[in-house]
Amino acid sequence: MIDQPDNRERQEAGQRMYDLIVELYPICRSITGNGVRETLEIIGKHIPLQLVEVPTGTRVFDWEIPREWNARDAFIKNAAGDKIIDFKKLNLHLLNYSIPVHQKISLGELKQHLYTIPEKPDLVPYRTSYYQERWGFCMSQNQLDSLEDGEYEVYVDTSLEKGHLTYGEYYIRGETDDEVLISTHVCHPSLCNDNLSGIAVATFLAGEISKTSPRYSYRFLFIPGTIGSIAWLSRNESRLPHIKHGLVITLLGDDSGFTYKCSRQGDATIDRITTYYLRKRFKENSKTIDFIPYGYDERQYCSPGINLPVGCLTRNPYGTFPEYHTSADNLQFVKPERLYESLKVLRELMDMVEKNDTYINLNPKCEPQLGKRGLYDKLGGRSDSKTMQLAILWVLNQSDGDNDLLDIVQKSDIDFQLIAEAAEKLKESKLLKTVR
């Protein structure tokens, strides 16, 4: 039983998640390096996170852990010696994984190393070059257009050396070995929705679940995108059969409605539960889409040889909003109340995951006599019926080992919580047992 009435502490979670985002925002993260370590250490103040270091050069399936990248400083000075670009003010200005450079060059040469978004001339883009060595800067198109001819000094003080890829893992042991995987990426620098929002919500969700006694075990992964999930999967293949449900979570702080992208399986329990829940709770202001093989780490979890029941929960999805991967994805773009709402949605989804059992009716031949067990209204012949009694009849009739509670909810159009309560009553009356 994960979901519980909100109390003050919980209601304040929205502001506390936002505060965590404020703390993490200035850090320059990448797929490796001290920015990730620093981020995981801050998360570790909230939950007992285990840090894992994978050495450069380690084979992880088809990939190899790259050299570790660290950035200390970077700027561009104009002929007058003014810093027109300063990494220390906004780390997006530096092409992520840029190699070091220090030289004076003409505007023409400089332009070969500048990245902008011409159609959004005010915004600084976020760009990376993990697997090809180059250096570069990101700036707004407006700034680029204003640059005058002359000599510029470019300075990038980074290192790209043997080291490690770092990720964080938190495992909450439940009643069973079967587990729920929650994965979120920690490789993006100063971008709030993508993905400090996912980091904050995952951290607080983990904290809440750790205070309950869940049926499932829960594994929270805070990993660099792509290479991080590939590394984790390659090192944990024997765990995979235990993963019964999973979500990649990200983009959870803005004002838009929720989007759920199904797992590759398409009809996994997590797909059915999330689709049902969002539709029921948010109606048209939410949507479910089929799996597509691009986006976040669900690409790896749902590769054909892994094929886990892992979907992706976001608000506005990957790449579809104007602030995406730009300097506009900042502290103004995410809101405490939206973070809180996202946390609540996840809490309620996990509660459904916990309760959604498949049962066997132990008295399958005709209806059991409910009256003698106090499960039936004693005065017959009435033309109205109470919903709980209907719920009891539905659960009894459909519990043949093939239907889980969500199936029964969908056939009966009775609320999930009521169906779950009916199942609980029937289990207590020894009329139902769980299929294991």
Added chain:
Amino acid sequence: MIDQPDNRERQEAGQRMYDLIVELYPICRSITGNGVRETLEIIGKHIPLQLVEVPTGTRVFDWEIPREWNARDAFIKNAAGDKIIDFKKLNLHLLNYSIPVHQKISLGELKQHLYTIPEKPDLVPYRTSYYQERWGFCMSQNQLDSLEDGEYEVYVDTSLEKGHLTYGEYYIRGETDDEVLISTHVCHPSLCNDNLSGIAVATFLAGEISKTSPRYSYRFLFIPGTIGSIAWLSRNESRLPHIKHGLVITLLGDDSGFTYKCSRQGDATIDRITTYYLRKRFKENSKTIDFIPYGYDERQYCSPGINLPVGCLTRNPYGTFPEYHTSADNLQFVKPERLYESLKVLRELMDMVEKNDTYINLNPKCEPQLGKRGLYDKLGGRSDSKTMQLAILWVLNQSDGDNDLLDIVQKSDIDFQLIAEAAEKLKESKLLKTVR
């Protein structure tokens, strides 16, 4: 071949069914007792019904046959000694299964034992208390409102003693052991549509089928609701594999269109046939609904451990019309012509059940030469084709052992009778054989 052109005798069946209802209406039936016996004896004047008596205390699955209830008299007298409620005038006034009582009580105390329908203030409700001992009366809300303070005499002369539960069974032996089950409940007192209509139609349908030589065997059950079907099922488990199709029939005398509620299986042949037939014949003025685990005895036939292919055919379904379970479900509410139409529908459905075989084409490689068998129009090159020739081609092409005639009807959009006739012709020409 059950369906045949109507003759005068058949057309008069509507009035004769109505007459049977008139005869049965005054009897006070319940789930046990002499009212049921008397009812079954009257039915026995039309068809050779076998009466079965199951002793009080017999275990039937999770249930136990209750004590037998018999009501002789019941009334309420006001202070002036006037009978303001008289069981002998309308047996609905007595709470069904009421225990005996004879005392004088205040209006306040009396009200604890009165049942009304406030939102239908003219009508007397039908109420039961089978499994909890109590006494009570049913009256209109208007009458309740008019009661004056003072002392009332209540008198209930009933007995609740060891005895039997009684049901009636009629088995018509057909060509094969495979059987069709028709079940209708006989436990309701003076209510015409629910279920004297079902009783009358079942009686006359059985009478008609007994005069034919059907392929299937037919079993007609006239049973008390719930406990009756549970008792029958628990005593006849070895018969169940023979039941290939079944219908619970009730609510067949009013003016509304037909409703078919599918079996729990959802795609049983009886579901497919009835859905097709009603749609074809009545179009929008009929409907098919999915199985739901409340209603009549289909609840038991379709419990998960029984799971028979038994649907429920009614006009207005269970609980959805204002007269339901009230004194307004009386002799004016049911009509001879509606009873007759219901009988005709059942006759035609049974005819389809009889004919709906699955065949194997004995010449499956290319079309057989129909011309040399007199099955094909001899002048070729014409751009029109006769429907019977199309029917023959459809039956030949689709008879691979997987499709029954109804499948072929639905693929070809050709009338069922024509497809059945084509199959018959092809069988005579040794081009087709039945799959057994």
Added chain:
Amino acid sequence: MIDQPDNRERQEAGQRMYDLIVELYPICRSITGNGVRETLEIIGKHIPLQLVEVPTGTRVFDWEIPREWNARDAFIKNAAGDKIIDFKKLNLHLLNYSIPVHQKISLGELKQHLYTIPEKPDLVPYRTSYYQERWGFCMSQNQLDSLEDGEYEVYVDTSLEKGHLTYGEYYIRGETDDEVLISTHVCHPSLCNDNLSGIAVATFLAGEISKTSPRYSYRFLFIPGTIGSIAWLSRNESRLPHIKHGLVITLLGDDSGFTYKCSRQGDATIDRITTYYLRKRFKENSKTIDFIPYGYDERQYCSPGINLPVGCLTRNPYGTFPEYHTSADNLQFVKPERLYESLKVLRELMDMVEKNDTYINLNPKCEPQLGKRGLYDKLGGRSDSKTMQLAILWVLNQSDGDNDLLDIVQKSDIDFQLIAEAAEKLKESKLLKTVR
């Protein structure tokens, strides 16, 4: 790789197909006889057609090859000695398979032997009497109405004797034994759309394919309708397992949109490909219909004991246009540009058939690193993605041995050619292999 950019020679194919139709139009074809032989010899000037002769009396499944019919002359003269009907001017005037006659008869007697279409009074119908011996003439209703009383001389100089049924076959050997069957009927006399259009398009398609190095082997059949396909099937049962895809083609020269009738299987690859292709290319101006067991030789290929994946591609389908089986299906009714468009459609369909493989991802655990193989855009973090990169991700993700390329096209909504190209690239990079 069958589809290639059009060059002048190809563009001229429309006119050349039309010229072939003009050459074949006057010949009196039937299900047997010299008209078929002469037709096949003319086709043989374009492609190396093998002629097969099956003797009269040969058993072919349930049928027997009939006697060979040849017509030399036929006319009707009026009392004045004028030829009012002359077979040599329009061979449709003679009832196909008419037995010989020469006598003088009254108008009344003559009318017993005349066929017209009263509702299309200007047109001469096409009629046959293959399996019942009779003689007759076809004329317009208007002409019939104008006939005056008096004596008429009828003359039919035909023979119906032991001989052969003739068909043509052209087998193009491809990389594998698996084959594509293209079948078209050659039994109709002077009717252009039905089926000189099918004959012309099949001839030129065969010619084009013979110049490529296809993966599949291709078998082109030019056969008399019904008895011809039955004869071929009965003599080639051992070949049938090799037929992976097939089309009956006919009615390809008029102005209407395309219609595809699915095979009996309904979801064969050829059904899926043709449905997708027509919808994509012609949208509402095309349609796909379910299999029905009348029409052309697909009736035989799709009989339940044969059940090949053979659909039927036409423009206006069988029997649905006013010119169908009348003298109006003439040289004006078919057009060079329509014949060319039909050829192009078939060429593109065959190209899809060739390319539509099912693959296995050889690096199924997580995504392979595309960058190191030159398959990925090197600058990350961009919010747009190129369609080819998406195509690569889709093919990798879905290539689990269950999905063919068309499945991936339909899930991704990416163009077939692009998906096929992505698969080719991945195969070259050893990331994919074909499932065989």
